[in-house]
Amino acid sequence: MSESLFLQGNEACAVASIRAGLRFYGGYPITPSSEVAEVCSVELPKIGGRFIQMEDEIASIATIIGASLAGAKSMTATSGPGFSLMQEALGYAIIAEIPIVVVNVQRGGPSTGHPTGCAQGDLMQARWGTHGDHPIISIYPESVSEVYYETIRAFNLAEKYRQPVVFLMDEILAHMRESIPLHDNIEIVERKKYNVDPKDYKPYAIENDVPTMADFGAGYRFHVTGLYHDETGFPDVSGKRIQSTIDRLHRKIENNLNDICKWEEVQTNDAEILFLAVGPQARAVKMAVKTLRARGVKAGLFRPITVWPFPEERFTQLAAKAKTLVVTEMNKGQMASEVRKYKTPNLKIHSITKVDSKMISPDEIIEQIEGVC
Amino acid sequence: MGNEQNYFRKERLPYIWCPGCGNGTVLSCATKAIGTMDWDQNKIVAVSGIGCSSRSTGYLDFNTLHTLHGRALPFATGVKMANPELNVVVFTGDGDCTAIGGNHFMNDSRRNIDLTVILFNTNIYGMTGGQYSPTTPVGYRATTAQYGNIEPPFDIVNLAIGAGATFVARTTVANPKELQSMIELGLRNKGFSLIEVVANCHEQFGRINDMKKPVEVIQWIRNQVVSIEDAKSLSAEELQSKVVTGVFRNEPRPEYVETYDRTIMSAALKQG
Numbered sequence: 001m002s003e004s005l006f007l008q009g010n011e012a013c014a015v016a017s018i019r020a021g022l023r024f025y026g027g028y029p030i031t032p033s034s035e036v037a038e039v040c041s042v043e044l045p046k047i048g049g050r051f052i053q054m055e056d057e058i059a060s061i062a063t064i065i066g067a068s069l070a071g072a073k074s075m076t077a078t079s080g081p082g083f084s085l086m087q088e089a090l091g092y093a094i095i096a097e098i099p100i101v102v103v104n105v106q107r108g109g110p111s112t113g114h115p116t117g118c119a120q121g122d123l124m125q126a127r128w129g130t131h132g133d134h135p136i137i138s139i140y141p142e143s144v145s146e147v148y149y150e151t152i153r154a155f156n157l158a159e160k161y162r163q164p165v166v167f168l169m170d171e172i173l174a175h176m177r178e179s180i181p182l183h184d185n186i187e188i189v190e191r192k193k194y195n196v197d198p199k200d201y202k203p204y205a206i207e208n209d210v211p212t213m214a215d216f217g218a219g220y221r222f223h224v225t226g227l228y229h230d231e232t233g234f235p236d237v238s239g240k241r242i243q244s245t246i247d248r249l250h251r252k253i254e255n256n257l258n259d260i261c262k263w264e265e266v267q268t269n270d271a272e273i274l275f276l277a278v279g280p281q282a283r284a285v286k287m288a289v290k291t292l293r294a295r296g297v298k299a300g301l302f303r304p305i306t307v308w309p310f311p312e313e314r315f316t317q318l319a320a321k322a323k324t325l326v327v328t329e330m331n332k333g334q335m336a337s338e339v340r341k342y343k344t345p346n347l348k349i350h351s352i353t354k355v356d357s358k359m360i361s362p363d364e365i366i367e368q369i370e371g372v373c
Numbered sequence: 374m375g376n377e378q379n380y381f382r383k384e385r386l387p388y389i390w391c392p393g394c395g396n397g398t399v400l401s402c403a404t405k406a407i408g409t410m411d412w413d414q415n416k417i418v419a420v421s422g423i424g425c426s427s428r429s430t431g432y433l434d435f436n437t438l439h440t441l442h443g444r445a446l447p448f449a450t451g452v453k454m455a456n457p458e459l460n461v462v463v464f465t466g467d468g469d470c471t472a473i474g475g476n477h478f479m480n481d482s483r484r485n486i487d488l489t490v491i492l493f494n495t496n497i498y499g500m501t502g503g504q505y506s507p508t509t510p511v512g513y514r515a516t517t518a519q520y521g522n523i524e525p526p527f528d529i530v531n532l533a534i535g536a537g538a539t540f541v542a543r544t545t546v547a548n549p550k551e552l553q554s555m556i557e558l559g560l561r562n563k564g565f566s567l568i569e570v571v572a573n574c575h576e577q578f579g580r581i582n583d584m585k586k587p588v589e590v591i592q593w594i595r596n597q598v599v600s601i602e603d604a605k606s607l608s609a610e611e612l613q614s615k616v617v618t619g620v621f622r623n624e625p626r627p628e629y630v631e632t633y634d635r636t637i638m639s640a641a642l643k644q645g
Contacts, residue, residue, distance in 0.1 A: 024455050026447075045641035050454045050633060055480040059447035062440065066420070066451025069438065070459060074451070092441055216436040216452060217459050219415045223431055225439035234385065234431065 014039035020155035036077035057082035071215030077103035091130035117357030271300025393587030395546035426493035443473030482536035495574035503577035
């Protein structure tokens with residue numbers, strides 16, 4: 001008999017993180033993410049894990065990086081203002097290659113903005129928020145059920161690639177309640193363990209572009225720094241070393257796009273009007289596509305679930321066949337700007353945007369494109 | 374005793390620090406103190422922030438974590454909470470710990486998490502070129518206080534005590550014997566321990582304040598030292614220009630992670 005859960009998105013994220021192996025949570029209260037912390041504070045100690053409410057979001061991300069180095073799968077959750085504060089340490093986790101999951105439940109911004117407002121304004125902050133050239137993995141589900149399974153995938157990718165994963169949600173997903181059908185076979189990726197002589201151990205010795213790092217306390221004493229470093233972990237700022245490290249950090253993601261990228265397609269085969277949308281906004285687009293199809297319009301949807309890296313290869317194929325691309329998003333056109341990089345010369349891009357703290361409804365979408373098709 | 378030589382990554386020496394810098398003395402005292410603890414070397418974690426003091430971790434043959442400016446304490450907090458078997462020592466400086474990291478310093482003091490913090494107080498931002506720090510004395514110059522500093526300095530010891538740290542001590546690099554014994558006491562305290570070491574930065578603090586030689590800054594420090602006992606007979610005004618040394622607090626109270634496990638974890642397990 002298959003079981004199911006009935007939860008809000010924030011609860012689903014917390015419960016799924018524990019299913020994925022979470023053992024440490026450090027966070028700071030912020031609307032609309034706080035239930036993630038609340039559930040973790042109750043559930044983690046039941047399984048021998050630990051929870052701490054830190055003094056701010058900078059401390060929150062720092063403490064989960066420390067905990068991850070000491071061997072615990074670790075997570076924090078926040079919203080836009082807190083996510084802004086976390087950016088420096090996010091870069092640390094990228095260059096030091098420490099697996100963590102950072103949940104950003106988006107709200108209206110900039111600044112304090114609208115704490116309980118719906119928005120998708122952090123797509124670019126998720127991609128480029130921390131300074132310097134860096135790759136990022138970012139996932140953005142559309143439903144509570146997908147929050148559950150994609151949270152688990154976020155942990156798996158973080159561990160597999162020793163890379164922070166930014167898990168995007170928004171106010172809609174956070175507080176909407178839906179059922180989650182529970183499957184039996186869920187893959188959980190555990191961190192690779194080392195078993196060489198400690199004398200020969202090099203934390204950043206690279207196999208397939210991903211280092212195998214030991215946990216602190218496991219018998220391999222090594223150095224971790226946010227400075228450019230060599231395979232021993234000690235600072236090395238020779239030009240050659242910097243170039244090869246930054247290249248490798250990108251390569252470990254770029255060479256594994258088939259494993260990392262994930263998307264959904266709805267009636268894309270013959271789509272002349274191709275919609276692009278992410279998160280729960282895509283569900284309104286699906287309804288619009290259905291209505292348009294009933295009217296004989298060849299509409300379809302491409303929905304990246306892995307937002308970063310952007311699933312460029314498949315998108316380019318679909319965009320080449322379409323006449324018009326309609327990007328629908330609750331921001332001022334962040335994704336529309338991104339996809340211009342991949343468009344063919346004949347493709348028209350129509351950008352539907354809204355920043356009034358509400359989702360763009362199917363009717364609004366249809367109204368907006370009536371002049372286009 | 375006598376393990377301290379094994380605690381250095383000799384291949385990483387010599388130090389990055391300027392000739393005559395007191396940081397080497399602090400590191401030597403710290404390793405000697407750790408050597409008395411009978412700890413498994415694999416279970417020792419040294420965490421640091423950013424700045425001259427924070428370069429310490431690179432020279433130590435432990436699990437070492439050189440973090441972000443001001444953030445040594447929250448990184449260390451995560452390490453300790455994920456694996457309380459690890460013995461965690463934090464190396465930090467006046468700017469790192471009391472300016473950019475001040476919030477973490479207060480809150481970890483309050484929590485009484487089992488970390489031993491060795492704070493190198495050089496009264497200046499050394500690595501960035503001699504800007505004034507929260508412990509630069511009033512009237513002294515820095516590259517960003519060319520007309521003399523107007524900000525009253527922190528009394529780091531009082532800050533730690535006010536916030537709830539359970540072991541708090543202060544000494545100077547001019548007294549390595551006392552420093553070593555204070556660090557040892559701090560390591561033995563099961564809780565948040567702060568050892569403030571007033572140290573010489575002749576290159577940045579000294580040069581701009583007419584004390585170019587290491588010995589001049591050390592003498593300047595020495596001239597201000599008053600023991601905690603002698604300080605009792607001095608007025609508040611007289612104490613303003615003094616560096617009071619000694620153990621100011623050594624009063625254990627329940628440690629954070631142990632309390633978490635004993636109360637929260639056991640209650641949660643019962644609830645199931």
